[in-house]
Amino acid sequence: MANTPHGGVLKDLYLRDAEKHDTLLAESEQLPSLELDDRQLCDLELILNGGFSPLEGFLNQKDYEGVVGDMRLADGLLWSIPINLDVSQEQITEIGLKAGARIALRDPRDDQALAILTVDDVYRPDKAKEAINVYGADDDAHPAVKYLHTIAKEFYVGGKLEAIQPPSHYDYVSNRFTPSELRAHFKKLQWTRVVAFQTRNPMHRAHRELTVRAARARKAHLLIHPVVGLTKPGDIDHYTRVRVYKALMPKYPNGMAELSLLPLAMRMGGPREAIWHALIRKNHGVTHFIVGRDHAGPGKNSQGVDFYGPYDAQDAVEKYKDEIGIEIVPFQMVAYCPDTDEYMPADEVPAGVNTLNISGTELRRRLKQGLSIPEWFSYPEVVKVLRQAYPPRATQGFTIFLTGLHASGKNSVARALQVSLNQQSTRSVSLLLGETIRAELSSELGYTKRERDINVQRIGYVAGELTKAGAACIAAPIAPYEAARQGAKAAIEKYGGFYLVHVATSLEECESRDREGVYKRARAGEIKGFTGIDDPYETPSKADLTVDISKQSVSQIVHEIVLMLEQDGYLGSA
Numbered sequence: 001m002a003n004t005p006h007g008g009v010l011k012d013l014y015l016r017d018a019e020k021h022d023t024l025l026a027e028s029e030q031l032p033s034l035e036l037d038d039r040q041l042c043d044l045e046l047i048l049n050g051g052f053s054p055l056e057g058f059l060n061q062k063d064y065e066g067v068v069g070d071m072r073l074a075d076g077l078l079w080s081i082p083i084n085l086d087v088s089q090e091q092i093t094e095i096g097l098k099a100g101a102r103i104a105l106r107d108p109r110d111d112q113a114l115a116i117l118t119v120d121d122v123y124r125p126d127k128a129k130e131a132i133n134v135y136g137a138d139d140d141a142h143p144a145v146k147y148l149h150t151i152a153k154e155f156y157v158g159g160k161l162e163a164i165q166p167p168s169h170y171d172y173v174s175n176r177f178t179p180s181e182l183r184a185h186f187k188k189l190q191w192t193r194v195v196a197f198q199t200r201n202p203m204h205r206a207h208r209e210l211t212v213r214a215a216r217a218r219k220a221h222l223l224i225h226p227v228v229g230l231t232k233p234g235d236i237d238h239y240t241r242v243r244v245y246k247a248l249m250p251k252y253p254n255g256m257a258e259l260s261l262l263p264l265a266m267r268m269g270g271p272r273e274a275i276w277h278a279l280i281r282k283n284h285g286v287t288h289f290i291v292g293r294d295h296a297g298p299g300k301n302s303q304g305v306d307f308y309g310p311y312d313a314q315d316a317v318e319k320y321k322d323e324i325g326i327e328i329v330p331f332q333m334v335a336y337c338p339d340t341d342e343y344m345p346a347d348e349v350p351a352g353v354n355t356l357n358i359s360g361t362e363l364r365r366r367l368k369q370g371l372s373i374p375e376w377f378s379y380p381e382v383v384k385v386l387r388q389a390y391p392p393r394a395t396q397g398f399t400i401f402l403t404g405l406h407a408s409g410k411n412s413v414a415r416a417l418q419v420s421l422n423q424q425s426t427r428s429v430s431l432l433l434g435e436t437i438r439a440e441l442s443s444e445l446g447y448t449k450r451e452r453d454i455n456v457q458r459i460g461y462v463a464g465e466l467t468k469a470g471a472a473c474i475a476a477p478i479a480p481y482e483a484a485r486q487g488a489k490a491a492i493e494k495y496g497g498f499y500l501v502h503v504a505t506s507l508e509e510c511e512s513r514d515r516e517g518v519y520k521r522a523r524a525g526e527i528k529g530f531t532g533i534d535d536p537y538e539t540p541s542k543a544d545l546t547v548d549i550s551k552q553s554v555s556q557i558v559h560e561i562v563l564m565l566e567q568d569g570y571l572g573s574a
């Protein structure tokens with residue numbers, strides 16, 4: 001038998017409102033609309049499908065104050081994390097949000113109406129109190145507190161929901177189970193004791209070992225239940241993680257474990273979050289829940305001290321275990337003992353016995369540099385997935401961004417570099433010369449500061465996309481403004497390497513090299529606002545390389561660029 005939902009009844013609003021579907025959909029077309037943001041969308045999905053039972057909507061003020069104050073809804077039921085629909089004053093006025101109003105809530109990705117909210121109340125939360133009570137401190141180093149102060153709007157709207165349809169998913173659809181679906185699945189499999197494992201990270205041998213030990217200890221089956229909504233900023237993306245989980249699942253004995261993806265927006269709220277996670281699993285029909293060391297921990301506060309103690313989450317679920325109604329399986333991390341080639345719970349390792357571990361940071365370093373990842377740590381199938389997602393630099397894209405005056409030699413260097421890279425790497429090489437971009441992308445633009453900034457921004461965008469796709473991109477605009485160059489850098493370096501090369505050939509030299517006579521015409525006033533003559537060129541404050549065509553040959557400059565790329569690993573063999 002699947003576990004009883006929190007509050008006794010699974011609030012699957014899709015099932016409850018199925019009969020009214022057509023009427024609700026028609027009504028939603030006539031109602032004012034509120035477009036949800038990413039977090040509200042995750043919360044809405046779990047309210048509608050019953051994952052957040054007993055909630056039937058976003059918290060009204062009474063429930064909110066109870067949850068913030070002592071983790072209880074107004075009716076006394078345990079609930080640890082406030083689930084709010086935050087709105088701005090402009091939205092309140094524009095949409096007409098007030099008690100009794102009916103509002104269509106829409107998916108921001110495709111504008112579909114997902115639910116109708118009947119407004120109970122609109123109130124201004126005490127955000128400092130929410131931060132302190134729920135997350136332990138009013139400190140922006142905590143991601144949920146930062147969200148509260150920088151993204152969440154100033155008012156909350158409470159009210160019950162009627163379900164129209166679930167948000168559309170196009171990724172891993174067959175692995176997404178609502179609580180009702182999971183309950184039906186357990187029934188079909190005849191699973192009565194199920195231990196769930198929550199994770200927002202890739203899983204390796206230690207996790208497989210830990211989960212199997214938990215299942216063995218409770219004579220239960222296993223539900224791997226990772227979060228694919230919002231996790232901690234900087235986490236490995238869920239596409240990669242799900243491929244990892246799928247590579248790991250065959251490592252469990254047949255029939256022992258199932259994978260289901262949870263569209264939860266985590267808050268990283270440690271102890272309160274652990275209680276919330278347990279209640280959500282209970283709603284999914286699970287009977288046991290693993291709570292490990294530092295469950296849903298956000299890391300360190302602004303003073304460099306951990307927000308929560310390593311066992312605060314375990315203590316919290318222990319304290320409320322009767323009300324939570326799911327058996328908690330507290331777990332130590334397992335450690336690898338190389339001398340005996342086995343995994344053991346960290347607290348059972350005898351004194352003096354050597355153990356090994358590879359931290360997340362160390363793993364990322366090894367992936368980045370294409371270094372070995374030992375088999376005792378992970379499965380080759382898992383490592384293969386991670387290597388595809390985090391290719392070593394030798395196969396990552398990069399951009400060489402040449403900046404300098406007209407006729408400084410940047411175009412000659414760019415062309416020669418393209419040829420040189422063509423001969424030595426398997427990447428496709430793209431050349432974005434100033435004149436080409438002006439003809440192909442920016443033909444409507446002139447040369448005012450604003451137009452030059454737009455031009456450089458476009459180059460940054462295109463170079464970023466090429467870099468993301470693994471290409472070598474060589475851009476060579478004049479790009480006279482520091483801020484615009486910085487903007488291009490930011491757009492590119494999130495996807496791969498970025499190198500700013502200042503072709504610092506003097507104006508005098510550029511003028512003498514200018515066979516087309518453009519500078520002469522600019523000096524004669526026939527061309528207005530020409531860079532270097534009557535328009536500024538801001539010298540880069542921090543170029544990765546500064547070269548001068550009057551002092552070095554093109555091939556020497558190309559060689560310097562190649563050496564720089566080689567040193568950073570971009571030109572080694574993959």
Ligand SMILES: Nc1ncnc2c1ncn2[C@@H]1O[C@H](COP(=O)(O)OS(=O)(=O)O)[C@@H](OP(=O)(O)O)[C@H]1O
Pocket residue numbers: 405406407411433434435438447451452453455456476477478479480518527528529530531535
């Ligand atoms: N007013 C003015 N100022 C500067 N340059 C001018 C101007 N008018 C036309 N040109 C010619 O336009 C070519 C491309 O300029 P860019 O797109 O690289 O300039 S910018 O980065 O947008 O500032 C650039 O050529 P290259 O330097 O060979 O790319 C210039 O010859």
